[in-house]
Amino acid sequence: MTTTMSFPGVLDSLSHIRAFARGAAMRAGLDERGTYRLCLAVDEVATNIITHGYAEAGRDGTVVVSARLDAASLTLEIEDTGARYDPAAQPMPTEQELAEPPEVRRAGGLGLFLVFQSVSSFRHEHIGSRNRTTLVMQLEEDRQHHGDPS
Template identity: 90%
Template sequence: MTMTFPGVLDSLSPIRAFARDAATRAGLDERGTYRLCLAVDEVATNIITHGYAEAGRDGTVEVSARLDAASLTIEIEDTGARYDPAEQPMPTKRDLAAPPEVRRAGGLGLFLVFQSVSSFSHEHIGSKNRTTLVMQVEQDGQHHGEPS
């Protein structure tokens, strides 16, 4: 299942609803659903804010969900400014312990994404950024959202 949303902040709520629906269909528990929605929301917010608004671009956010016996995969594609999360420094333990008013800006949202899903990947293909988030599904039919 795939849906395309305008690359504007008003799309965040329907994008979250799409992720929540996919999590429900996959049978993720409440915690797994929360973690997936947090990750999707953070990625979509970054795309809309940095990839489109701050870059002076218009575009869409295409979100797809695919469920198989082992996992729920959410892919998020955009044509915003080229972005490579691997180039962003992750917050250190010191950064995380610091009060927000003195904490170094940036990186916390991406850190939360990495902590929320089983796996994360990002690639730039042609004119598109593609972020892939995976939540593992246990083989016995039980679903969970814990990162491995």
């Protein structure tokens, strides 16, 4: 089953995008922690799209979010036509940087680090004129990781 919604590429859409992700997580049976992790990842990706891909690049556009649920996983795809972006090219914070107080730590990178830590898998592609970010939550992994016996 796949559900898709399109949202204006503005900051006011973030709460609606988050609600879409939360609804998908609930339908998938993710526990509270898994739902939080997924929503954190979706929120970070959508915020980056809206802020950097649209607003800072002087572009207008939409954020299209699709949720696909099967027996093993919940997959969210987030697509936009913002400025081309490659998250894999961004440096991740080192353990030493993570241990530093926020006021000393270099700006940037922490949000993507949290995204990578929050989901079972992350993939980003640039297809034609679109950026596509795919976030996957493995349902069995979420249950085992958090002690759900079902």
